[in-house]
Amino acid sequence: MIDIALLGCGGSMPIPNRYLSSVLMNYNGEKILVDCGEGTQVSMKILKWGFKTIGTICISHGHGDHIIGLPGLLATIGNSGRTEPMTIIGPEGITHIINGLRTVVPYLPYKINIIENPDGKLNIIKDMTIEVLKLDHSSPCIGYSFYIKRKPKFEPERAIKNEIPKNLWKILQDGETAIYNDKVYEPNMVLGKKRKGIKISYITDTRPIDAIPDFIRESDLFICEGSYGDKEDLEKAIKNKHMTFEEAAKLALRGNVKELLLTHFNPSMSEPELYKYNAESVFPNSIIGYDRLTRTLKFSEDD
């Protein structure tokens, strides 16, 4: 189970009731923040999910509307009593930007490890894999996917049939091989078929490149920028390296995701709901984000 909150759903500049890009995830008490625009702290204060347990911050890119809230938040996390190290992930150049922003908070009571421009899968959080994808924006920018692994079902009737000593059940259930009385016991002797985990993907800011559908494939929740709702703003989207609602919905369809959550609305669009049909007509399960929208995702009951 994972809780997700859209802390801010604006792009470019913060406006009343629409802070800038940020998503907070709470998984097993550990928090992961994705982007940190201006106002992030205020939404967090309203939500009351706490500051101290933010251990990982994923930044899409170094534009102000995705990162200006960071120095203030780092200070608040410090004031909340955190002393454990924190990991910040970001695209090429992120170290320089973080060091720049940290001129206003040079002293923090915890260490920050920066992972710049990662390659391949990251296993920072237990049972969760973080993957990144290079996007097509006006500065180096990466998308993220978060995958929570699910163990295959433990089948006690097979454990009994295979005569597994009871003291090994937990080891095998956890996917480890056990050797006991010179005999080797494999996890597949007690475990059922593979089960799908939970996948969340986050794509902003970018044009809709071909690598996205595979990257977001089968996501339970696909959080995607929709800077412009009106189809007629396509030229602006192309010029500013952003997407329209329709383009985001086409990606959701191609990626066969369960739900599309649109965010990162241009401030010129005062009521994004008015353009919802441009997403729904392509991908019915589209939602228009708003500040502090929350979702809880659970493992599927089918398995």
Place this chain on the structure above:
Amino acid sequence: MIDIALLGCGGSMPIPNRYLSSVLMNYNGEKILVDCGEGTQVSMKILKWGFKTIGTICISHGHGDHIIGLPGLLATIGNSGRTEPMTIIGPEGITHIINGLRTVVPYLPYKINIIENPDGKLNIIKDMTIEVLKLDHSSPCIGYSFYIKRKPKFEPERAIKNEIPKNLWKILQDGETAIYNDKVYEPNMVLGKKRKGIKISYITDTRPIDAIPDFIRESDLFICEGSYGDKEDLEKAIKNKHMTFEEAAKLALRGNVKELLLTHFNPSMSEPELYKYNAESVFPNSIIGYDRLTRTLKFSEDD
């Protein structure tokens, strides 16, 4: 006449309905911003005073709660169409901090001139003098005073009596000496006695040092930090180099100001109004600030 808006009245971290330190002044269509904490842009958007005409930004010090809103605001001012240069004033070290924050907004359509650690009076804005005072905080910090000069009254009956040619009236009225037909005409031939201008002073963050009363003397509006309302928090105020309401009120009294506007409330103080009496009992004309409180100050009608 000058309009003043308290954009944010919080210290440390932004909370709902209380953004961080910032004051906006509008004088003859030119805007001066004093400090720029997180949320400044949002308050400005609500106020609708506009972004483009901000030509001077005064920063008290480089702590996040006074400057984190700056890079986002600079971008928004750029997007509003400003191309005229901007001046930013701040204490020792401010250039390094501004350059750090500008890593997220490296390209702006206007030039920024930084005046670091100024000495003496600054005449950047027509008819206005800006003065600074070194304060006592945990990092280099300066207070500001803004003085709008008022011309002495023009007395046409004296101009007639002194036989001043009419084409020289405006020149003398503006305080310039004129030579006409080999005769010298001085401003004092048409002008009455000196008249008091408008003075606004801004003091945060600091302990109440002895230099403050003279610096703020006779201010029409004295905007001052009151991090702690409760007298019992004096120890915290001393430790964190801040002030209590009572200490701020004592400065207002010693400086013989007209009105004290308290701001920069610690987030632990959810209702600063509850402690108003601690200021009023020392200095009756004390006001508790709130986000987007506005004031219009005019030249005195007595003169």
